[in-house]
Amino acid sequence: xxxxxxxxxxxxxxxxxxxxxxxxxxxxxxxxxxxxxxxxxxxxxxxxxxxxxxxxxxxxxxxxxxxxxxxxxxxxxxxxxxxxxxxxxxxxxxxxxxxxxxxxxxxxxxxxxxxxxxxxxxxxxxxxxxxxxxxxxxxxxxxxxxxxxxxxxxxxxxxxxxxxxxxxxxxxxxxxxxxxxxxxxxxxxxxxxx
Ligand SMILES: C[S@@+](CC[C@H](N)C(=O)[O-])C[C@H]1O[C@@H](n2cnc3c(N)ncnc32)[C@H](O)[C@@H]1O
Numbered sequence: 001x002x003x004x005x006x007x008x009x010x011x012x013x014x015x016x017x018x019x020x021x022x023x024x025x026x027x028x029x030x031x032x033x034x035x036x037x038x039x040x041x042x043x044x045x046x047x048x049x050x051x052x053x054x055x056x057x058x059x060x061x062x063x064x065x066x067x068x069x070x071x072x073x074x075x076x077x078x079x080x081x082x083x084x085x086x087x088x089x090x091x092x093x094x095x096x097x098x099x100x101x102x103x104x105x106x107x108x109x110x111x112x113x114x115x116x117x118x119x120x121x122x123x124x125x126x127x128x129x130x131x132x133x134x135x136x137x138x139x140x141x142x143x144x145x146x147x148x149x150x151x152x153x154x155x156x157x158x159x160x161x162x163x164x165x166x167x168x169x170x171x172x173x174x175x176x177x178x179x180x181x182x183x184x185x186x187x188x189x190x191x192x193x194x
Pocket of ligand 1: 027068112
C-alpha cells in the first residue's frame with residue numbers, strides 16, 4: 001500500500017468519532033449467527049479497523065489478534081478493547097496485508113470484514129484449524145455499484161468453495177460468507193477432488 005493510501009485511511013478514522021463500548025458488535029449481516037462463533041480459542045481479525053468486532057469476540061472469551069494498515073485504527077482498537085474490558089485478550093498491530101498474511105498459529109476464527117484481497121485467500125484457509133470458522137464480507141456489485149473493490153456475484157463463495165458454507169448472502173452492495181474448514185482437517189485442495 002502506498003503512503004498516500006495509508007494516510008487516507010488514517011484521515012478517515014481521525015475524522016470519525018472513536019467507537020465506544022456501545023459499538024462493540026458483529027456487523028449486522030453476521031449478528032443472526034452470533035451463536036455460531038466460539039467462546040474460547042484464537043481469532044484473527046484482518047483489516048480490523050477500530051476493532052468493534054474484535055472486541056466483541058474477545059468479550060465472548062476468544063483471544064484476538066487484529067491487523068490493520070492504519071495506525072489510527074489500531075490505536076482506536078487498543079483503546080476500545082481497554083474500555084470494553086478485554087484488553088488482555090486482544091493484540092492489535094499495524095501491518096500492511098499487501099505483504100501477505102503475517103505468520104502465526106492456526107486459529108479458530110478468521111474475520112475479514114469489509115476488506116477484500118483475493119491474494120490472501122489461500123493463506124486464510126490454511127490458517128484455519130480443522131472446524132475453524134471464516135466470516136468474510138466485501139462490497140458487492142449485487143445491489144451496489146461496480147468498482148475496483150466490489151466483488152462480482154458469487155465471488156466469495158467461489159473463492160472459498162473448499163470450505164463448508166454455514167450461511168451466505170449478497171445484496172444491497174454487500175457480499176458475505178460464513179464458512180467452516182472441514183472438522184477432519186482435510187487439506188482444502190484434497191477435498192472434493194480439488
Ligand atoms: C472498510 S474498513 C473495514 C474495517 C473493519 N474490518 C470493519 O468492518 O469495521 C477497511 C479497512 O481495511 C484497512 N486496510 C486497507 N488496506 C489494507 C492493507 N493493505 N493492509 C491492512 N489493512 C488494510 C483499512 O485501514 C480499513 O481499516
